[in-house]
Amino acid sequence: MVTRLAIIEVESLSYTYAESTQPSLIDINFKADSGEFIVISGPSGCGKTTFCRTINGLIPNSYGGKFSGRVVVDGLVTTERPVFELAQRVGLVFQNPENELFCTTVEREVAFGPENLALPREEIIMRVDEALDIVGISHLRDKSPDELSGGEQQKVAIAALLTMKPKVLVLDEPTANLDPMSAKSVLNVLVDLNSVGVTILLVEHRLEMVSHLADRCVIFDSGKIVLDGAPQNVLYSDTAANLGIGVPKAVLVAKALRQRPELERWMPLTPRDLLKLLRGDLR
Amino acid sequence: MISLEGVTYSYMPGINALDHIDLNIGAGELVAIVGENGAGKTTLVKHINGLLKPSEGRVTVCGLDSKAVTVASLARKVGLVFQNPDHQLFAETIEKELSFALVNFGLPPDEIKRRTEWAISEFELSQYAGRSPFMLSGGERKRLALASVLCYGPEVLILDEPTTGQDNRQKVRMASLLHKLNQQGKTVLVVTHDMEFVSDYIPRVVVMSHGRVIADGQSGDVLVRRDILERASLVPPQLAEISWELGLDPPSIRLDDVVARLAKLIGGAKA
Ligand SMILES: Nc1ncnc2c1ncn2[C@@H]1O[C@H](COP(=O)(O)OP(=O)(O)OP(=O)(O)O)[C@@H](O)[C@H]1O
Ligand SMILES: Nc1ncnc2c1ncn2[C@@H]1O[C@H](COP(=O)(O)OP(=O)(O)OP(=O)(O)O)[C@@H](O)[C@H]1O
Numbered sequence A: 001m002v003t004r005l006a007i008i009e010v011e012s013l014s015y016t017y018a019e020s021t022q023p024s025l026i027d028i029n030f031k032a033d034s035g036e037f038i039v040i041s042g043p044s045g046c047g048k049t050t051f052c053r054t055i056n057g058l059i060p061n062s063y064g065g066k067f068s069g070r071v072v073v074d075g076l077v078t079t080e081r082p083v084f085e086l087a088q089r090v091g092l093v094f095q096n097p098e099n100e101l102f103c104t105t106v107e108r109e110v111a112f113g114p115e116n117l118a119l120p121r122e123e124i125i126m127r128v129d130e131a132l133d134i135v136g137i138s139h140l141r142d143k144s145p146d147e148l149s150g151g152e153q154q155k156v157a158i159a160a161l162l163t164m165k166p167k168v169l170v171l172d173e174p175t176a177n178l179d180p181m182s183a184k185s186v187l188n189v190l191v192d193l194n195s196v197g198v199t200i201l202l203v204e205h206r207l208e209m210v211s212h213l214a215d216r217c218v219i220f221d222s223g224k225i226v227l228d229g230a231p232q233n234v235l236y237s238d239t240a241a242n243l244g245i246g247v248p249k250a251v252l253v254a255k256a257l258r259q260r261p262e263l264e265r266w267m268p269l270t271p272r273d274l275l276k277l278l279r280g281d282l283r
Numbered sequence B: 001m002i003s004l005e006g007v008t009y010s011y012m013p014g015i016n017a018l019d020h021i022d023l024n025i026g027a028g029e030l031v032a033i034v035g036e037n038g039a040g041k042t043t044l045v046k047h048i049n050g051l052l053k054p055s056e057g058r059v060t061v062c063g064l065d066s067k068a069v070t071v072a073s074l075a076r077k078v079g080l081v082f083q084n085p086d087h088q089l090f091a092e093t094i095e096k097e098l099s100f101a102l103v104n105f106g107l108p109p110d111e112i113k114r115r116t117e118w119a120i121s122e123f124e125l126s127q128y129a130g131r132s133p134f135m136l137s138g139g140e141r142k143r144l145a146l147a148s149v150l151c152y153g154p155e156v157l158i159l160d161e162p163t164t165g166q167d168n169r170q171k172v173r174m175a176s177l178l179h180k181l182n183q184q185g186k187t188v189l190v191v192t193h194d195m196e197f198v199s200d201y202i203p204r205v206v207v208m209s210h211g212r213v214i215a216d217g218q219s220g221d222v223l224v225r226r227d228i229l230e231r232a233s234l235v236p237p238q239l240a241e242i243s244w245e246l247g248l249d250p251p252s253i254r255l256d257d258v259v260a261r262l263a264k265l266i267g268g269a270k271a
């Protein structure tokens, strides 16, 4: 067994927003090894976005509020470092990217990060071209972000993040406004980045699209982590069924067709896996 | 109820965001509009509430030609919930957000109170009473935007990407609410990329690509047409995939149907 280094360590983290009386995160303990691909899900309002904001230090550095516990990212304690320093290690794609776009052209927007790092010009151009190409929006480079469709704006935000080449990528529902093919291609990009060692934290409600890509699934409910484990174990659990998270249809079909002892051996997440499970019976 | 005849629209000369669209939607229908990013879905629905007027062709809503009436007069009949809730929310508190349109339409105070309270409980926002809309989670803001439009009871309701940021339980609630509105005779249009939501809950689907309508029909028929889906950068619903993968012909998008047919195929395998 290979032991990997923890790149994110969260210890007894609790957090209450300045304007709120109830905590949004309660005693969170969490660890991500370098190179892991982790999917985060859970009911609306359970604390996923808040958790993401603690990983790149926006909470508490920019938000204030009541923060206790410790978040360490790549050896840096978030409360001791300015957000811009953390931003070079942790890239965060927001839930509503449009609100973050402010440059006059797509190209400028995407170049903004590396320009601020004062990288050499050729390097910036290379990163920008590459990022635009990866998300498939090279043809939009001279357009203004506010002349784009909702999905196109989301792609701009993702491209802007890719140019920073961070070690950890935190994505808060990055495919929410994307058409299914674009969503797939963005997810493929994440898989590729992950295969060269980038740690991925992906918040997503539509588990059918992402659970089979992940090493681990972490489920929040009411500010707490209630499930943390291999996607199969999490999605076939009673807790997941009771929470009403979006379990893949292949799971529902398998559960309807199979008794529990058999399921424990073989838990399909995708149509293809389901076929493997049933192949013997089908002929 | 809604009719588009030869509707063409361009933001910039030479590029048609809508290209000769013909579309009819009857009173009391529940219809999904799907298609790739930039297909023209948002542009289309903005024509139905009169925010945009066609460069060519005609849009008629509730018997009114959209060019002949103001946005304000259509707004009462056609409620549009924007793709990004932050374009819509502006008030200091949730309650003010919900009552804004009602006050504007001159409803009596007790009616305003009744509707606001209904919306807060229907959308599970009561624990945030008195709070600013901007201190809500993404999914909560989306629900508030929807609630504020529903409150004034438009005849036609258009939701641009209502399920983004919603967990499965909220989606189920939203679906049953849409069906309820539908039964009350409201016309409901849902723009979405969520193929699961469409296949599970919406009977008719219109597929757009490059400013045109490339398919229009029952969800069960349209969503299993690979050629159409591919052209519009869509993927089939999971149950269609499962049907194909496991050789069920014709494919189905209903869970009970797929399970029953598989159970039959594997015969004694189910204990
Ligand atoms: N700026 C804020 N000030 C006060 N409370 C907030 C703020 N942002 C979020 N909250 C509250 O904190 C809780 C967790 O919110 P968070 O945005 O983390 O949820 P989420 O899991 O991302 O939900 P969603 O799936 O709807 O995006 C919610 O109860 C929300 O109302
Ligand atoms: N304000 C604008 N100015 C110029 N072009 C625009 C404007 N808004 C949209 N467009 C362009 O018009 C086309 C249709 O956009 P529209 O927003 O209707 O697409 P959509 O189908 O809603 O896409 P999405 O699924 O990404 O929201 C796209 O090519 C887009 O770039």
Ligand SMILES: [Mg+2]
Pocket (backbone or CB within 6 Å): A048, A049, A050, A095, A172, B137, B138, B139
């Ligand atoms: Mg969120």
Ligand SMILES: [Mg+2]
Pocket (backbone or CB within 6 Å): A149, A150, A151, B041, B042, B043, B083, B160
């Ligand atoms: Mg749109």
